[in-house]
Amino acid sequence: MPSDISLNHVTPMAALSIALSVVAAFLLHWIAYWIATRIARRVGIDPVILPALYHPTRWLVVLFALAAGVQPLVLGDRVEAIWSIGSKMLFVFIMGWIVFAGMRAGRILMERRSDMTVEDNLKARRQHTRIRILYRVAQFVVGFIIVALMLIAIPGVRSIGVTLMASAGLVGLAVGAAAQPALKNLIAGIQMAFSEPIRLDDVVIVEGEWGRIEDIKLTYVVVRIWDDRRMVVPVSYFLEKPFQNWTTKTSDLLGTVFLYVDPTADVERIRDRFVEAVKAHRLWDGRVAILQVTDHRADALELRGLLSARNAGVAFDLRCEVRETMLGFLRNEMPEALVRGRQRIEAGEGFTRPSAAAE
Numbered sequence: 607m608p609s610d611i612s613l614n615h616v617t618p619m620a621a622l623s624i625a626l627s628v629v630a631a632f633l634l635h636w637i638a639y640w641i642a643t644r645i646a647r648r649v650g651i652d653p654v655i656l657p658a659l660y661h662p663t664r665w666l667v668v669l670f671a672l673a674a675g676v677q678p679l680v681l682g683d684r685v686e687a688i689w690s691i692g693s694k695m696l697f698v699f700i701m702g703w704i705v706f707a708g709m710r711a712g713r714i715l716m717e718r719r720s721d722m723t724v725e726d727n728l729k730a731r732r733q734h735t736r737i738r739i740l741y742r743v744a745q746f747v748v749g750f751i752i753v754a755l756m757l758i759a760i761p762g763v764r765s766i767g768v769t770l771m772a773s774a775g776l777v778g779l780a781v782g783a784a785a786q787p788a789l790k791n792l793i794a795g796i797q798m799a800f801s802e803p804i805r806l807d808d809v810v811i812v813e814g815e816w817g818r819i820e821d822i823k824l825t826y827v828v829v830r831i832w833d834d835r836r837m838v839v840p841v842s843y844f845l846e847k848p849f850q851n852w853t854t855k856t857s858d859l860l861g862t863v864f865l866y867v868d869p870t871a872d873v874e875r876i877r878d879r880f881v882e883a884v885k886a887h888r889l890w891d892g893r894v895a896i897l898q899v900t901d902h903r904a905d906a907l908e909l910r911g912l913l914s915a916r917n918a919g920v921a922f923d924l925r926c927e928v929r930e931t932m933l934g935f936l937r938n939e940m941p942e943a944l945v946r947g948r949q950r951i952e953a954g955e956g957f958t959r960p961s962a963a964a965e
Contacts, residue, residue, distance in 0.1 A: 624675035631671030635664045658711035662703040669696055694759040702752035706745070713741045731805040735822060738806070739799035742824040794842040795824055803844045804851060809859075809918040811850035812839060852918050860894060861921035863911040863929045867936070871943035873899060876909065876936070883931045884913045889924040891916045906945045 642656055673693060716737050720730035804810060804827065808819045812829055815837060820830040827844065829837040843849075852859055867876065877897040884895035893914040901908035913928060915921035936943050 624672065627671040627675040628668055631667045632664070635667045639663075654714050655708070655711045658707040659704060662700055662707055666697075666700045666704065669693065669700060691759055691761075695756045698752060698755045698759065702748065705748055705752075709741060709744055709748070713737055731807050732802060735802065735805040736799050738822055739795050739824075743796055743799075746824060794840075794845050795822075798822075798841060798844060801845075805853075808854075809852040811852075812837060812843075858891065858893070858914060858916060859918050859921045861913050861915060861925040863913065863925050863932065865909040865911065865929075865932055865936070866906045866945055867909060867943045868945055869902070869905075869907055871907065871940065873907070873909065875940065876932075876943065879935050880911050880928070880932060883928050883935075884911075884924075887924060887928065889915055889920050889927070905947065 639656065639660060643653070646653060646656055676689065717734055720733040798804070804819050804822070806819055806822065810817060810819060810829065815829070815831050817829040817831040817837065819827060820836070821828040822841075825841055827839045827841055829839060831837055863880075865876070867873075880897040881895050884890050891914050894912050895914070897909055897911040899907055900910040911928070911932075913921075913924055915924045
């Protein structure tokens, strides 16, 4: 092929050569992918990485083939500049695509090693939380680098950057002030990945609402409320404000059942029935089942029953069902233990004592 071919006089043979090189690139990529897939199946590698890299690597091979096909052509100064800038930007974009795909496949592989469906999933939730937060931080950093490299490929942007270098200090202050909330939440997210005040599927009380941590994004957290509402909370909230986390160490939880009975009630009998009801229930985890008198008022005794369950949701159901059982027991077998109002009427307060004859 002659070396003095210009873009305006591209021969059919030159165009055919470029097309054939692109088709050959597609074919070579398909063959390489097929061979790699067979090897991965034989070795027993998890089939996640290869499908994730299939599309970006295909276009990378095509770009190389196109560059090889265009190399012998004389494109002219203007077209040569456009091709040079465009090919560099495409290369950076595709390489970033490969990095993103590899990161996503790596995240999936690491998350599969930690099963969150088991009953005691504290360790798995900790790993999933750390992986997800660091993955989103890495996405932000890699995306920023990719955009910066793509812009550097444009000569005009480089010259503008050099020109504005003198005012970089003021611009940096302005951008920093404008982006302070976003940077604050970004740094808080990185800190939370290691300090772990919350994890995925943790049971929390936030702003008076009971819910579970459904997702942790780069700058905010999604809390699924018990009635299926979603509360979106900034990441920095969990580092700056107090909140309740019911599953910080373990998923096991103590629940309470309050009963109010007459001061003359037989507490020991009620205690025995409470312990019996808890121990016979299928949701009890076998740890705690006690009942104590926690308060004494003029008209009633406050009895607090403690019971344990393997997680917050089960504890709530156990509390409700044991409470129903105890109320039925008091109503049917110990009606004298129900709270009653007592009044004593004395003579001289608008009433006269009845005479013996009337009695």
